[in-house]
Amino acid sequence: MTTTTTAQSRQRRARRQRLSGLRRREALWCYIFMTPAVLGVLVFAIGPMIASLWLSFTDYDMLSSPEFIGLKNYTKLVSDKLFWHSLRITMLYAVVVVPGSMLAGLVVAILLNAKLPVMGFFRSAYYLPSVIGGVAVARVWGMLYNTDHGLFNLILGLFGIDGPGWLTDENWVIWSLIFMGVWGFGGTMLIYLAGLQGIPKELYEAAEVDGAGKLRQHLSITVPMLSGVTFFNLVMGIIGALQVFAEPFVLANGNPSNAFLLLPVYLYRVAFDYLEMGYASAIAWVVFAITLVLTALVFRSLPLWVHTEAGDD
Amino acid sequence: MTPVPLDGATGIARRTLLGGGLAASALALAACSGPSATESSAAPTAASTEVIGSTDLTVYAWTNGTAIDENFKSSVTAFNKEFDGKFTAKINFLPYDQYWQKIQLQYAANQPFDMYYWDVQAYAHYKKDLLQNVQPAVSASELADGSTYPVALFDPWRFDGTDLYAIPENIQSMSLFYNKKHFDDAGIAYPDATWTWDKVIEVAGQLTQKSGDKVTRWGLDIGDLGAWWGIQTLAWAAGTAFFDKPLEPTAFQMTDPKVVEALRFVQDLMWTKHIAPRPDERDANNSAGGFAGGVVSMMPGGTWGIASYQQMKDGWGIAPLPLYQGQSVMPYWLGGWVIPKASAALTAAQTFAIWRATTFQEQMAADHDWIPIQDAARTSETMLKGMPDGFEAAMQSLPSARIGDLYTENSQKILNEVYSTHLDELFRNKATPEAVAQAIQDEATALL
Numbered sequence: 001m002t003t004t005t006t007a008q009s010r011q012r013r014a015r016r017q018r019l020s021g022l023r024r025r026e027a028l029w030c031y032i033f034m035t036p037a038v039l040g041v042l043v044f045a046i047g048p049m050i051a052s053l054w055l056s057f058t059d060y061d062m063l064s065s066p067e068f069i070g071l072k073n074y075t076k077l078v079s080d081k082l083f084w085h086s087l088r089i090t091m092l093y094a095v096v097v098v099p100g101s102m103l104a105g106l107v108v109a110i111l112l113n114a115k116l117p118v119m120g121f122f123r124s125a126y127y128l129p130s131v132i133g134g135v136a137v138a139r140v141w142g143m144l145y146n147t148d149h150g151l152f153n154l155i156l157g158l159f160g161i162d163g164p165g166w167l168t169d170e171n172w173v174i175w176s177l178i179f180m181g182v183w184g185f186g187g188t189m190l191i192y193l194a195g196l197q198g199i200p201k202e203l204y205e206a207a208e209v210d211g212a213g214k215l216r217q218h219l220s221i222t223v224p225m226l227s228g229v230t231f232f233n234l235v236m237g238i239i240g241a242l243q244v245f246a247e248p249f250v251l252a253n254g255n256p257s258n259a260f261l262l263l264p265v266y267l268y269r270v271a272f273d274y275l276e277m278g279y280a281s282a283i284a285w286v287v288f289a290i291t292l293v294l295t296a297l298v299f300r301s302l303p304l305w306v307h308t309e310a311g312d313d
Numbered sequence: 314m315t316p317v318p319l320d321g322a323t324g325i326a327r328r329t330l331l332g333g334g335l336a337a338s339a340l341a342l343a344a345c346s347g348p349s350a351t352e353s354s355a356a357p358t359a360a361s362t363e364v365i366g367s368t369d370l371t372v373y374a375w376t377n378g379t380a381i382d383e384n385f386k387s388s389v390t391a392f393n394k395e396f397d398g399k400f401t402a403k404i405n406f407l408p409y410d411q412y413w414q415k416i417q418l419q420y421a422a423n424q425p426f427d428m429y430y431w432d433v434q435a436y437a438h439y440k441k442d443l444l445q446n447v448q449p450a451v452s453a454s455e456l457a458d459g460s461t462y463p464v465a466l467f468d469p470w471r472f473d474g475t476d477l478y479a480i481p482e483n484i485q486s487m488s489l490f491y492n493k494k495h496f497d498d499a500g501i502a503y504p505d506a507t508w509t510w511d512k513v514i515e516v517a518g519q520l521t522q523k524s525g526d527k528v529t530r531w532g533l534d535i536g537d538l539g540a541w542w543g544i545q546t547l548a549w550a551a552g553t554a555f556f557d558k559p560l561e562p563t564a565f566q567m568t569d570p571k572v573v574e575a576l577r578f579v580q581d582l583m584w585t586k587h588i589a590p591r592p593d594e595r596d597a598n599n600s601a602g603g604f605a606g607g608v609v610s611m612m613p614g615g616t617w618g619i620a621s622y623q624q625m626k627d628g629w630g631i632a633p634l635p636l637y638q639g640q641s642v643m644p645y646w647l648g649g650w651v652i653p654k655a656s657a658a659l660t661a662a663q664t665f666a667i668w669r670a671t672t673f674q675e676q677m678a679a680d681h682d683w684i685p686i687q688d689a690a691r692t693s694e695t696m697l698k699g700m701p702d703g704f705e706a707a708m709q710s711l712p713s714a715r716i717g718d719l720y721t722e723n724s725q726k727i728l729n730e731v732y733s734t735h736l737d738e739l740f741r742n743k744a745t746p747e748a749v750a751q752a753i754q755d756e757a758t759a760l761l
Contacts, residue, residue, distance in 0.1 A: 062421040063441040082730070148597035165593045170741075257737055272414045274726045275437075 056281035066278065073282035083283065085258055086266040087290075089174050093262060094241035097181035102233050105188030106226070110218065112189070113196045123193065130186030134246030141180050142167065142251055167251055173259035180247055188233045195229035196222070227307040231298070238294050242287060263287055363660070367427075368400050370661035373416070374430040376406040377682075381620065384680045388673055392665055395672070400661040425653035428662035431479045435651045436720045439478045445652040448476035450663040455671045456480070461688055469559060469716040470647060480666035481649040482674075483683035484691075486616050486714060487537060487546065488707045489513070489635060493628035495520050495530070495610040504611070504632040506641075506706060510578070513611060513635050517588040520610040529608070531598060533589045536612035538579050539740060541732040542644055542717040543613060546634055547575035549642035549715060560720045562761065567754040568747075576739055576746035578637075584742045592741050604629075615646075619701065620682050630702035633710055643710045644717030648683060684708075723760055731756045 056073055058066035077083050112123050129137065144151045145166035153163030166176040199222065207217045223230075245264040252260035261269070267287070271280035372389065376382055389404045407415055413434045419425050420443060429435075438444050451457055457464065463484075470479050491504050501516055517532030537543040545555045551571040556562035566572060582589040590598050604612045607627050613634060622629055634641045650666035652659065669677075674690035677683055681699040685691045697705055719728065735752045738744040744752070 061437075061441075062417040063438065063443060146596075147593055165596075168593050168596055170743075258734060269729075273729060274723065275413075275417055 052281045052284060055278050056285050058278045060277040060281075061275045062277060063275075069278070073279045074286070076279065077282060077286060082258065082261065082266060086261045086263045089259070089261070090242060090263040092174060093178055093181065093244065094238060096178045097241050098234065098237035100178070100182040101185035101188050102230065102237060104182055105185040105233070106192050106230075108185070109189045109192035109196055110222065112193060123190075127186040127190050129184050130190070135250050137180070137184070138247045138250035141176075141247070142253070145176055145251075170257055170259040173257065177244075177248055177251070177260075177262070181241070181244065188237065191229055191233055192226060195226045199225045224307045227305060231302060231306045235295055235298055238298065239291055242291050242294075364399075366659040366661065367657050368661055370400055370402040370658040370665060371427050372402055372404040372662075372665060373412075373426045373428070374404060374406055375409040375412040378621075381682045382406055384682050387680075388669060388676065391673065391676070392668055395668070396664065400658075400664060402661065402665055420653070423655070424657075425655050427656045427658040428650050428652045428666065431647070431649045431651050433718050433720065433724055435479065436472070436724065437722045438651065438653070439472050440722050443653055443655070444478045445654050445656065445659065445663075446476050446478060447480050447652060447663060447666070450667055451477050451480060454667045455687075456667065462686060463688065463711060466645060466647065466711070466714070466716075469718065469720070470649075472560065472720070479647075479649045479651045480663070480670055481647040481686050482666065482670040483648040483677065484686050484711070485646045485648065485684060486643050486707065486711065487543065487613060487634060487717075488616055488631035488703070489611060489633070490536070490604055490614050490618065490622070490629060490631050491611045492604070492607060492609070493630055493702075494607070495627070503630055503702070504635070505703070506633045507636075508632065509636040509639075514582070514586060514588055517611060521588065528590070528594070530610065531588075531590050531594075531608065532610045533582065534595065534598065534604065534609040534612045535579055535582055535589050535740075536604070536614040538582075538613050539736070541728060541736060544575055544579055544736070545717070546642055546644055547578060547637045548572045549644075550637040550640035551575060552640075556719065556757075559716050559718055562719070562721065565754050565757045565761075567750040567757070573746045573750045575637075576749060580739050580742065580746060583740065592737075616684060616707070619704075622701075623681070623699075631707055632703045633707050641710070643707075643714040645711060645714040646717055647686070649686075721761070727757050727760050731760065 055066060057068060057070060059069050059072075060066035108126055112119055112126065143149075147153060147163065147165045147168060150163075150166070152166065156163040164172045166172050203221045203225070204217055207221060212220065243264055244262060245268065248260040248262045248265050249268065252265070263283070264287075267280050267283045270276050270283060374385060377385075385404055385406075389402050392400070392402050412429075413432075416426060416429055416434075416438075420438070425443070435444070456462055459465075466484065467477060467481055470477050470481065472478050489504055489508070493503065496503055499520055501519065504513070504516075513533060520530070520532035521528060522530040535543075538547075541555065548554055548569075548571060551574065553566060553569045553571040555572060556566060557564045583591045598608055603609055604614070605622055605625055607625070616631070619631070634643060649670070650662070652662045652666065656662050670686060674685040674687040675693070675695065677685045678690040678693050678696035679699075681696070685696065690696060691708060692705070718724075721727065731753055735744070735749045735756075739746060739749045
């Protein structure tokens with residue numbers, strides 16, 4: 001009995017050792033394969049972020065070594081009128097563009113979810129703006145917005161309306177950027193479209209049997225069932241809206257007006273026109289903090305409006 | 314796959330990984346902060362025959378369009394031919410909106426460009442003690458000869474009061490551009506040095522053409538009077554200036570009544586008199602071609618516009634800036650080369666810059682892209698043959714011209730954030746000249 005137990009014990013130990021060796025080899029390979037990605041993140045993301053955080057406490061113009069100045073860059077922001085102006089118009093942009101593009105994306109996704117033969121073309125057409133680079137889009141919109149020769153004012157002219165200076169009138173610039181932002185709803189639409197495919201048809205059939213019209217069906221079934229997708233689009237939309245750069249930068253085209261000065265453009269100007277890298281880093285971290293707070297608020301609100309299977313349970 | 318527990322054996326790997334990661338972060342941090350760019354190699358004390366640094370030179374300039382860039386390349390080829398076996402140069406072009414960023418990054422990486430083309434941003438490099446004192450090289454060349462070069466005009470580049478920190482090779486100014494065909498059609502004599510701004514305003518009204526309510530041709534566009542240095546020419550003519558001195562100013566003088574009057578004068582051209590297009594109308598007018606497109610009859614502008622108007626269908630000429638309150642003071646700007654102290658090809662860079670400012674001047678005159686700094690080349694038949702009518706007369710005002718720059722470390726911030734913003738308000742009639750002057754005065758002073 002004892003002999004048998006000892007032999008079994010040896011066998012188990014040998015098996016464990018074999019398994020342990022196998023696991024170690026697996027772990028080793030795991031780390032080897034992870035290393036390039038981890039190094040990439042450390043060197044090109046985490047490292048620069050740490051450097052940027054450190055630089056935000058310094059006076060640094062790239063010509064001489066950074067000089068530690070404590071919180072001066074952050075306190076300077078408080079009295080920087082241009083920063084507050086940039087923050088104000090960036091928030092206005094985000095407040096209109098994020099829900100605007102989500103609503104447009106949802107409506108178009110519902111329309112494109114119909115099983116019709118030409119829908120493939122329309123899906124591609126509506127998604128196309130999302131794959132075109134921001135600079136190219138801005139160039140085209142710049143032509144459309146031209147006060148005298150642009151398409152928009154030509155169309156308004158047909159109705160006897162004297163179109164505004166879309167890119168020259170300070171009061172209209174931000175709205176021109178907002179229209180462009182909403183127009184780029186293709187990405188949001190595609191995600192909604194994917195979400196729509198996952199809603200069981202039985203729910204609509206049951207609602208129809210109960211006498212619900214199309215609008216009621218969408219309000220009571222589509223919207224709640226897509227709340228998870230809406231949550232994702234909202235978070236990504238907020239992040240994207242606070243980072244919009246190419247469109248205002250290209251459309252400004254040297255225009256000295258501060259109407260184009262969204263926060264990322266202001267950050268660029270401070271960093272690369274004035275070479276105040278410390279101050280620009282402070283702005284970047286404040287933008288990061290704002291994004292973080294807004295995203296956290298959306299996450300906190302999640303149980304109130306997002307329909308989840310776990311929640312149903 | 315079942316997750317692999319991090320036992321003792323793999324714990325070492327984790328520590329190694331973390332250590333490696335931290336080291337990578339530290340490396341990234343170190344790379345971002347970098348050593349001080351002010352550290353540089355020993356600079357030569359005088360122009361000598363000893364070659365300091367590499368004989369292979371890389372020249373950096375911003376791109377100025379195909380024609381001018383090609384001329385630059387040709388000059389490099391000519392240099393290589395002349396200095397065959399001694400130096401080999403090549404030239405790289407960068408877009409202007411990336412130019413200064415790249416230069417700063419090279420400094421930050423302790424690998425400054427061998428040499429680069431000057432603009433006011435380079436003054437900050439002088440302030441950081443990064444620029445080579447080129448006075449010994451200039452003194453040893455023809456450039457120091459007052460009988461063949463306008464050496465007094467180099468003074469603004471003597472940042473320390475005595476020595477040059479950039480090598481000048483060309484000069485630019487400002488003139489009144491006019492469309493000869495418009496004048497001929499209207500039977501009006503061309504502008505000349507006797508013209509006053511009152512005369513310009515009077516003639517502009519006569520040259521303006523309308524179709525119904527819509528102006529189809531403007532007699533005048535404010536042109537470069539829309540730039541701070543353009544308006545300052547009016548302030549100069551009135552006996553004042555925007556600031557007390559261009560090199561490290563100690564006070565702005567924007568609220569001086571004469572400066573306010575100059576601001577009002579330009580605003581009135583667009584809004585009260587409306588003989589020049591307002592900003593929105595200017596955008597439309599520029600879309601239609603502006604002066605080059607024949608929809609503007611007169612326009613004050615920088616002489617660097619000469620090259621771009623050579624292809625104009627209509628004949629055109631230039632005249633000295635009109636008299637304002639009885640005076641006309643021309644601005645001027647120097648073009649040239651900056652050489653970092655830590656340039657890897659110090660002698661080659663100095664040789665190239667001096668060669669362009671001396672031997673190459675005749676060819677520069679023939680190229681008609683830049684206006685040579687050398688008196689003989691600038692006034693040569695070769696130069697004048699390709700220049701518009703009035704060029705010679707306009708250049709005669711150079712000795713009394715004043716530098717149109719502002720030299721402070723943060724000049725870009727002062728000019729872009731303060732001057733451009735508030736002048737834009739002035740041009741859009743969103744603020745009175747007094748309010749604009751006060752705003753610039755306060756904000757620019759705060760940035761000094």
